[in-house]
Amino acid sequence: MKKKYILEDLDCANCAVKIEEAIKKVEGVKECSVSFITEKMVVELDDNNEKKIEKKIKKVIKKIEPDTTLKAI
Amino acid sequence: MRKRLRKIIISAIIFLIAGLIEKINFANQDENVLHIVQIILYIISYLIVGFEVVKKAIINISHGEFFDENFLMSIATIGAFAIQEYPEAVAVMLFYQLGEYFQSYAVKKSRKSIASLMDIRPDYANLKIDDRIEKVSPEQIKIGNIIVVKPGEKIPLDGIVLKGISMLDTSALTGESVPREVKTNDKILSGCINLNGILEIKVEKEYGESTVSKILDLVENATNKKAKTENFITKFSKYYTPIVVVLALIIAFIPPIVTRTNMLDWIYRALTFLVVSCPCALVISVPLSFFSGIGAASKKGILVKGSNYLELLAKTEIVVFDKTGTLTKGVFEVQKIENKEHIDKKELLELVAYCESYSNHPISISIQKAYGEEIDKKRIIDSKEISGKGIISKIDNKEIACGNIKLMNELNITNIDQIDDIGTCVYVAIDKKYVGYILISDKIKDDSNEAITKLKQAGVKRTVMLTGDNKNVSEKVNKKLGLDEVYSELLPIDKVNKLEEILKSKDDDAKLAFVGDGINDAPVLARADIGIAMGGLGSDAAIEAADIVIMTDEPSKIATAIKISRKTLKIVYQNISFALIVKIGVLLLSAFGLASMWAAVFADVGVTVLAILNSFRALR
Numbered sequence: 001m002k003k004k005y006i007l008e009d010l011d012c013a014n015c016a017v018k019i020e021e022a023i024k025k026v027e028g029v030k031e032c033s034v035s036f037i038t039e040k041m042v043v044e045l046d047d048n049n050e051k052k053i054e055k056k057i058k059k060v061i062k063k064i065e066p067d068t069t070l071k072a073i
Numbered sequence: 074m075r076k077r078l079r080k081i082i083i084s085a086i087i088f089l090i091a092g093l094i095e096k097i098n099f100a101n102q103d104e105n106v107l108h109i110v111q112i113i114l115y116i117i118s119y120l121i122v123g124f125e126v127v128k129k130a131i132i133n134i135s136h137g138e139f140f141d142e143n144f145l146m147s148i149a150t151i152g153a154f155a156i157q158e159y160p161e162a163v164a165v166m167l168f169y170q171l172g173e174y175f176q177s178y179a180v181k182k183s184r185k186s187i188a189s190l191m192d193i194r195p196d197y198a199n200l201k202i203d204d205r206i207e208k209v210s211p212e213q214i215k216i217g218n219i220i221v222v223k224p225g226e227k228i229p230l231d232g233i234v235l236k237g238i239s240m241l242d243t244s245a246l247t248g249e250s251v252p253r254e255v256k257t258n259d260k261i262l263s264g265c266i267n268l269n270g271i272l273e274i275k276v277e278k279e280y281g282e283s284t285v286s287k288i289l290d291l292v293e294n295a296t297n298k299k300a301k302t303e304n305f306i307t308k309f310s311k312y313y314t315p316i317v318v319v320l321a322l323i324i325a326f327i328p329p330i331v332t333r334t335n336m337l338d339w340i341y342r343a344l345t346f347l348v349v350s351c352p353c354a355l356v357i358s359v360p361l362s363f364f365s366g367i368g369a370a371s372k373k374g375i376l377v378k379g380s381n382y383l384e385l386l387a388k389t390e391i392v393v394f395d396k397t398g399t400l401t402k403g404v405f406e407v408q409k410i411e412n413k414e415h416i417d418k419k420e421l422l423e424l425v426a427y428c429e430s431y432s433n434h435p436i437s438i439s440i441q442k443a444y445g446e447e448i449d450k451k452r453i454i455d456s457k458e459i460s461g462k463g464i465i466s467k468i469d470n471k472e473i474a475c476g477n478i479k480l481m482n483e484l485n486i487t488n489i490d491q492i493d494d495i496g497t498c499v500y501v502a503i504d505k506k507y508v509g510y511i512l513i514s515d516k517i518k519d520d521s522n523e524a525i526t527k528l529k530q531a532g533v534k535r536t537v538m539l540t541g542d543n544k545n546v547s548e549k550v551n552k553k554l555g556l557d558e559v560y561s562e563l564l565p566i567d568k569v570n571k572l573e574e575i576l577k578s579k580d581d582d583a584k585l586a587f588v589g590d591g592i593n594d595a596p597v598l599a600r601a602d603i604g605i606a607m608g609g610l611g612s613d614a615a616i617e618a619a620d621i622v623i624m625t626d627e628p629s630k631i632a633t634a635i636k637i638s639r640k641t642l643k644i645v646y647q648n649i650s651f652a653l654i655v656k657i658g659v660l661l662l663s664a665f666g667l668a669s670m671w672a673a674v675f676a677d678v679g680v681t682v683l684a685i686l687n688s689f690r691a692l693r
Contacts, residue, residue: 011177013357014142017307033299036357037184037364063136066129 001050005041006071007034007061015065022060028053041070081170084122088163091115115159123150123166142351145314149347153670156337156344161670165348168671172678176357179685193245193264193285195229201273211263211280218276222267231283232274234259239270246284247625248374264288287616291376298379299360302645306359310352317350317660324664338666345663348673354652358684359645365691366641374624375634382620385603386638390583392533392631393572395597396540396547398590399607400524400554400628401515405435407443408496409512416508425501425511428466428473431456436497439513459483463499474502481507495549514546517553520629525554527632531639534583537575539568539597568597576600588631594618605631641691648684655680 010016016036023032023043031044045053058070091114094107123146130143146169153162198211201219211229214220219235222228228241240252243265252268255261261274264285280286325343329336363380370377377383397403410418426444429437430453441448456466462483463476474484478500481489486502496514500507525536536556540547540563547561560571576585587594587601595618598604606619607626616622623630659676662668 011180012142012353013360014310014353017310017356018141035364036360037180039184066132 001047002042002044003050003054004073005043006073007039007041008069008071009067010034010036010039010065011067012065015068018064019061019068022064023057026053026056026060029057077170077174080121081167081174084118084163084170085167087114087118087121088160088167091118091163092160112159115163116154119150119154119163119166122163122170123147126166126170127151141314142353145318145347145350149344149670152340152344152347156340158341158670165670165674168674169348169678172674172682175682176353176678176685179682180357180361193227194289195227195263195285198229199223199226211283214276214280216276216279220274220276222272222274224267224269224271226267227285228261228263228265228267228272228274229283229285230263230274230276230280231278232261232276234261234272235275236273237270239272240268242266242268246288246374248372249625288371288376291378291616291622298381300363300380300384302384302642302649303359303363303380306352306355306649310356313352314350317346321346321350341670342663342666345668345670345673346660348670349656349659349663349676351677353677354656354681354684355649357681358648358652358688361685362641362645362648362688362691365688366637366644369641369692370634370637373630373633373637375630375637376616376622376624377634377638378620378622382603383638383641385584386586386621386635387642388582388584389586389603389635390533391535391537391575391579391585392528393537393539393575393585393587393597393601394556394628395568395587395589395594396538396542396550397515399588400521400538401517401550402626403515403590405439405497405513406516407439407511408514408516409494410509411490411512412509413507416503421501421509422511424468424471424473424503425475425499427453427468428456428475428501429464432458432464436499436513440499440511472504474505475499475511495546517550518626518628520627521554524628524631525556527629528635531632531635533635535575539563539571541565541568565596568594569600572597572600576602586631588628605634637691644688644691648687651687652680652684 007016007019013036016034019041020032020034023029023034023041028046028049029043030046032041034041043057061068061070091111094111094114126143127147130141130147133141133143146166150162150166153159153165195211197208198214199221200207200209200214201221206221214230220229220232224239234255234257236257238254238256241255241261242252243262244250245266246262246264255272261272263283321343324346325340328334329339360380363383366383367377367380370383377386394400407422410422412418412421422440422444426440427448429440430448430450452468454467454470456464458464459476459480461479463474463480465472465474467473474480474486476499478489481500481502484502484505486505486507488507489500490510492498492510492512494512494514496512499511499513501509501511528536535558537558538547538551538556538560540559540561542561544561547559551559563571572585572587579585584602586603586605587597588605588607589598590607598606598618603621604619605621605623606616607623607628621634623634655676659668659672663673
């Protein structure tokens with residue numbers, strides 16, 4: 001399933017690229033695309049374990065950009 | 074943001090004081106004490122502005138992330154401290170942070186201006202329940218609900234007008250500035266702005282399926298499909314930074330060992346090298362330019378589904394058109410009424426309308442439409458259709474025959490006009506006497522001619538028409554338009570084959586765009602390098618199938634889209650080359666000891682800010 005998020009306070013373009021690359025590697029994530037300009041992230045997740053994957057994604061983002069917070073839309 | 078700016082200012086003030094102490098020395102202090110005070114002030118100034126950066130660098134290293142900008146800046150400045158270049162160290166950090174501040178300010182600003190460009194999202198809907206009106210969010214409205222839209226409000230959902238007359242501003246959807254009138258029973262699309270009257274609308278689509286949310290979705294997610302250039306930059310920055318770091322290490326240690334010159338001097342050069350090495354200018358400005366380009370296009374009623382399509386569009390050399398519905402209006406209209414002396418035009422049209430009133434044929438329908446008055450069925454005494462030829466009816470004691478030349482020949486009617494206009498001709502005879510004809514045809518769109526001319530001007534080398542229509546008609550249409558090639562009488566599968574043929578004959582770098590109305594062209598739209606759908610307004614099929622959707626029905630927008638794409642690409646290349654030239658230049662200069670850290674900071678931050686400002690131009 002596809003989920004959309006807002007990445008609040010995404011301040012550097014390089015980080016957007018890094019976040020995208022890192023999330024693509026998270027287990028259960030099929031596809032991920034981060035748009036630096038719109039501060040949006042679209043991810044395609046495996047249908048089960050959605051909550052678990054989301055948690056992992058949050059962790060990855062905190063690791064790369066501690067100031068950026070993830071919000072579901 | 075505010076906090077960041079305050080830190081920068083405080084740090085800058087301390088930095089200035091530290092610098093001035095040396096010059097003034099008003100208390101006649103001991104040189105050594107003074108020097109220590111100065112160093113302490115520099116360190117304080119550095120920590121205020123640079124602590125975050127160093128912290129981030131350390132955190133990232135602990136995650137195994139080397140080579141990011143924080144790391145580069147920390148190494149460069151700490152290194153400068155180590156070789157006792159204190160003011161340099163602080164200044165570099167200070168300028169770096171100032172640059173970052175400007176950068177995020179510029180990005181915020183551009184995010185805002187792009188958002189305002191797409192400010193068509195309705196905030197609420199006025200739901201009518203019995204006689205009350207309730208303000209609810211558009212997502213809550215269901216199909217069949219009745220909503221009220223007051224003057225100045227946005228139409229929140231697609232529907233049909235139940236009551237009211239008003240003018241609509243459709244510019245957000247179409248880029249068209251002339252308002253459109255709507256009245257009872259007209260379809261209405263969300264995203265338009267109601268200008269003057271109060272409208273009562275029966276909702277036909279839920280919010281998620283309505284035009285406005287589809288368009289928003291499309292434009293906002295457009296940058297998810299990244300252009301080749303964007304992906305190239307990402308890959309490039311992956312290799313670029315480590316290479317520069319390795320080079321810096323080489324510069325720092327090898328030349329002083331080989332030439333036995335001052336090591337500190339070479340370390341300074343190496344640190345300068347590091348400062349320039351961040352690829353930020355490229356990583357930010359390239360996607361920003363593409364997004365601005367997509368925003369500029371959507372302002373003109375051209376929806377581009379991804380940066381990659383914008384990039385392809387700029388390389389378009391062949392444009393293939395479908396005829397009906399794309400270059401022509403796709404609706405049959407009465408073009409010409411030719412009458413003989415003993416009957417006037419209106420009478421002729423009336424008789425034909427009566428004669429054909431029982432027929433459902435598209436030709437009959439267009440005649441009824443041209444006549445536009447109620448048919449009094451009592452006047453029709455008899456009517457019979459002669460398949461493939463026409464209709465013979467008895468009206469007010471007169472026998473009316475209308476049909477093609479075959480019908481006229483069958484009835485032995487003579488003195489018929491010779492016609493070589495485009496379209497279908499309905500000959501009319503009253504009591505076996507020829508009285509004139511009505512010409513019905515598909516009309517060429519007003520701007521089709523201009524569209525072809527503009528494409529040529531924009532450097533498109535080949536324009537082709539593919540159509541299922543017969544050869545005679547298509548060639549006549551082309552006489553007016555002047556496309557390079559016309560292929561007619563094609564079945565849908567033939568269109569795909571023909572397109573494959575054209576695709577094979579072209580260079581790899583030249584791109585082919587196919588323009589269709591999106592309804593029956595799906596396979597061809599998919600096969601072309603770029604599929605452009607026309608008149609996407611309200612048609613889901615078109616929005617789904619195409620890469621680029623032209624919301625208005627105008628083929629001339631294709632040239633506009635190509636122009637926007639070229640401009641965007643030009644800005645992208647400008648930014649890339651500008652950033653690379655300045656950076657490589659400063660890298661070379663610093664390797665030979667000719668550029669100070671100051672120049673390096675400019676090469677990094679200054680270039681980024683300039684590149685961002687340049688990418689704004691794509692918005693216009």
